[in-house]
């Protein structure tokens with residue numbers, strides 16, 4: 001299943017920048033933690049999880065890691 005990171009803006013909207021990064025399944029606009037996100041919010045590759053200057057949602061992180069176990073070593 002494809003995942004993408006999607007940004008949550010703060011109360012001041014896009015002008016104030018990204019407040020938090022969530023993870024969504026496919027092109028959904030509802031984060032894995034249940035948060036509804038702006039469909040125009042920026043997206044990032046899931047590989048960037050934890051590497052952004054902005055914070056990442058802890059709840060989304062837990063779901064994402066559970067759905068995306070590191071299988072590459074077990075499935076060459």
Ligand SMILES: [Zn+2]
Pocket residue numbers: 021022023031032033034035057058059060061
């Ligand atoms: Zn989240």
